[in-house]
Amino acid sequence: MSEPTPAATTASPADKVSINLYTRNPAHAIPQSTYLIPADWRRFQLSELINKVLHTTSGESAESAAPTPFDFIIDGELLRTTLDNWVKSRKNGDFESVINVEYIQSLLPPKQLESFPQDDWVSAVSIQRPGYILMSSYLSHAKVIPMTQAGASATENASITMNLPSTLGATCCSWLSPATQNENILVGAGGVDRQAHIFRIPSPLDMSASSPPPQEIMTLHLHTGPISSITASRDYEHVLTSSWDGLLGLFSLPTPTKPLEESHDISADPKSYLPGQNSKKKRKLAGAAGGDSQLGGWRKQPDMVMRGHTARIGGAIWDKEDRNKVWSAAWDGSVRGWDADLGFNSVLKQGPSDKAALCIDQMTGSGTLATGHMDRTVCLWDTREATSLISLTMQTASPVPSLRAHPTSPYTLATGTYAGTLQIWDVRSPRQALFSVQRQQKEGKGERVLGVDWDGEVLVAGGEDGEVSVWSARGE
Structure with a gap:
């Protein structure tokens, strides 16, 4: 048994705790051993110990290298106090048992970099194209806003706005x-x-007033309820839609080798439109009629319809490993996997029927699915176990309408809640979020966050306050 010496302590010789230190990151692994630790040590002293062992193992002097800060997880909970207090509160003062302690590299708390006020609620955001924010609004448009790589500034006047042909x-x-x-x-x-x-945007790099305007080239018809998600396949040849009507639709996208077929699949029957939409005459395609380019595209039907959910679908995604698989989560409490080639429901994971799922994403590497729910939880689903249901549940203080997994880490994800809170989670510490930040509520505005996106360095959020906020938020 090893006994560390790098920090002074006021604990008596009897106040010692035996711990096993381990990590899942090979770059920070230290030799396996049981360490006898002073009971009044906190995260800082434990972090010093890890750094000392790492430097000793590598032959590098501790003075020549900057220390790496670490956090420590015991039984799924971050250590925020002394080991002595933890043992007394969690183990009834049992100092004899050996405690398994996982350590992870510490992350800096999120820091707001910029915000972009909008004229109405922001329903969704995406930063999947570096340097640009894509957002949708209840003002019935989508907008592209440029930003620097750090997210520190942007020019609102240079944004591109794409109006939907309705006011809904x-x-x-x-x-x-x-x-x-x-x-x-x-x-x-x-x-x-x-x-x-x-x-279709001619070029997001040219946002001058003289540049050609964006044009709606396709209008996708299938659903009888509001659209809850829209996402492209990994090869960008298809687009997947989900809706409150419980259906999933698969549509072909135009590609360089398969250009857009400039014809309507269905007639412009005004009975198929809701109040608030433009009239039949105004919905003629601009390219054919020479009118306003914002007033509609070629009306297209789906190549495939996937049926199975018995309630509104909160969201749908393409599998990150299997390009022919689709996942969806719905208000019926189920998560379903679909074969995108044949359209059949290949996987059903049924949770409690009242556990309404509002959103879904997939963790990198593990294939684990993460879903946000109306009952104020985030649930993880193991896709590699056919019989497993919910493998892990993380409690939040409010319903979770949007979440985004880290693009490269299998452990961290970001969530936004109806309480206006942005949170960074590490699934190795599911009992509490690594960080929680509260968006400042504007007078007369709602507080709910409706959309988040995260590229591992920058976190973007939008919601009822009519604002797109940009945060520096690094994940492991």
């Missing part, structure tokens, strides 16, 4: 072209009008 509001948005493509970028937005709208 946009509910979701997504980039539908790869980030490497710089011309004729496709953007999707779903609306309360029960349709998904596909726009």
Whole structure:
């Protein structure tokens, strides 16, 4: 048994705690051993110990290298007090048993960099194209806002606005072209009008007044309820829509080898439109009629419809490992996996029927699904275990309408809640969030966060306060 010496302590010789230190990050692994630790040590002293052992193992002097700060997790809970207090409160003062302690690299708390006021609620945000924020608004439009890599500044006057052909509001948005493509970028937005709208932007790099305006090239018809999510396949050849009607729709996107077929699949029957939409005459395609380019696209039907959910779908995504699999989560409490080639429901994970799922994303590497729920929880689902249901539940203080997994880490994710709180979670410490920050509520505005996105360095959020906020938020 090893006994550390790097820190002075006031504990008596009897006040010692035996711990096993381990990590899942090979870069920070130390030799396995049981350490006899002074009971009054906190995170700082334990972090010093890890750094000393790492420097000793590597042959590097502690003075020549900057120390790496660490956090410590015991039984799924971050250590925020002394070991002595933890043992007394969690183990009834049992100092004889050996405690397993996992350590992870500490992260800096989120710091707000910038905010962009909008004229109405922000329903969704995306930063999947570096340097740009895509947002949708209940003012019934989608908008592209440029930002620096650090997210520190942007020019609102240089934004690109894409109006939906209704006044009912946009509910979701997504980039539908790869980030490497710089011309004729496709953007999707779903609306309360029960349709998904596909726009083409000539170039986001040219936002001058003289640049050609964006044009709606496709209007996707299937759903009888508001659109809850829209997302492109990994090869950007298809787009997936989900809706409150419980259906999933799969539509083809135009590609360089398969151009857009400039014809309508269905007639412009005004009975199929909700109040608040433009008339039949105004919905003629601009390219064919020479009118306003914002007034509608070629009306397209789905290539495939996926049925199975018995309630509104909160969200749907493409699997990050299997390009032919789709996942959806719904208000019926279920998470379903679908074969995107054949359209059948291949996986059903049924949670409690009253556990309404509002959103879904997938953790990198593990394949684990994360869902946010109306009952103020975040749930993890193990996709590699056919019989498992909910593998882990994390409690929040409010319903979770939006979440985003870290793009490279299998452990961290970001959430936004109806209480206006942004949180960074590490699934190794599920009992409490690593960080929680409260967005400042504006007078006369709601507090609910409706959309978040995270690229591992920058966190973007929008909601009822009519503001897009940008935060520095690094994840492991």
